[in-house]
Amino acid sequence: MASNTNPHHSGNSSxxxxxxxxxxxxxxxxLNxxxxxxxxxxxxxxNDTDSAELCQVSxxxxxxxxxxxxxxxSYEVGLSVSLNPDAFGWGNYPIYIMIKRGNEEKGKWTKIVINPNQKGPFEIKGRSAKGSDHQVEGSDKLSFGLYEVWSGKWKGGLKIHHAYIKEY
Structure with a gap:
């Protein structure tokens, strides 16, 4: 285990x-x-050039x-990912991408099922709804996340190469 006492990795929030x-x-x-x-x-x-690799989590x-x-x-948020040959836990339970603007209580959720036989890097993505025409304080923040926290099933072998955000 890393020497940091916090078990979670904190990315750049600014x-x-x-x-x-x-x-x-x-x-x-x-990323967090x-x-x-x-x-x-x-x-x-x-460093900024290597991938994050999921060993195993539930x-x-x-x-x-x-x-x-x-x-x-409106924005598209996605992740470029791949599965290792020994990846496990994918395909039976969906994962979700969430995109949220500013202080919204609810974000927009996109359900994704990863094909466990997928080869090479592929993208998983979601799209935000268009914001209002006027800016209110804090609404220029765009938050996003990749989640599978409901099944309690173990999964591993996912590589995250990078996340991306683009207008559409």
Whole structure:
């Protein structure tokens, strides 16, 4: 286990949304990963180029956020992921991507079932609803997460290469 007493990995919570044709990529080390500081459960990279690798968890929760989202825009949030050959626990229970603007109580949830036979990197994604035409305090924050916390079943072998945010 890592020497940090907090079992969870804390990413960069002050990322500024960078606009561009391809959107903004977010490295796994800039994400918040529940159980990410415990190498029995995750291997989180120390640099921006490597992937985070899920060893095994029954509580999958990976979150992030950026500031600078335009009020009247819609956004796609996704993760580029792959499964190791020995991956387990995928396909029987859905995972969810949540996207939330500012201080909304409810975000928009997208249900995804990962095919356990999927080869190579693939994307899992969700889309936000369009915001209002006027900006209110705190509404330029866009939060997102990847979750499977309800089944209690163990899963492993998922690699997160990066997250991304882009306008659509």
């Amino acid at each position: 990322l500024k949304l960078k606009k561009g044709a391809q959107g903004m990529k977010i490295s796994p080390r800039n 990963i529940v159980w990410g500081n415990d190498t029995r459960y995750w291997n989180v990279p120390k 509580w999958l929760e990976v979150t992030g956020s950026v500031v600078g989202a335009a009020a009247a825009k």
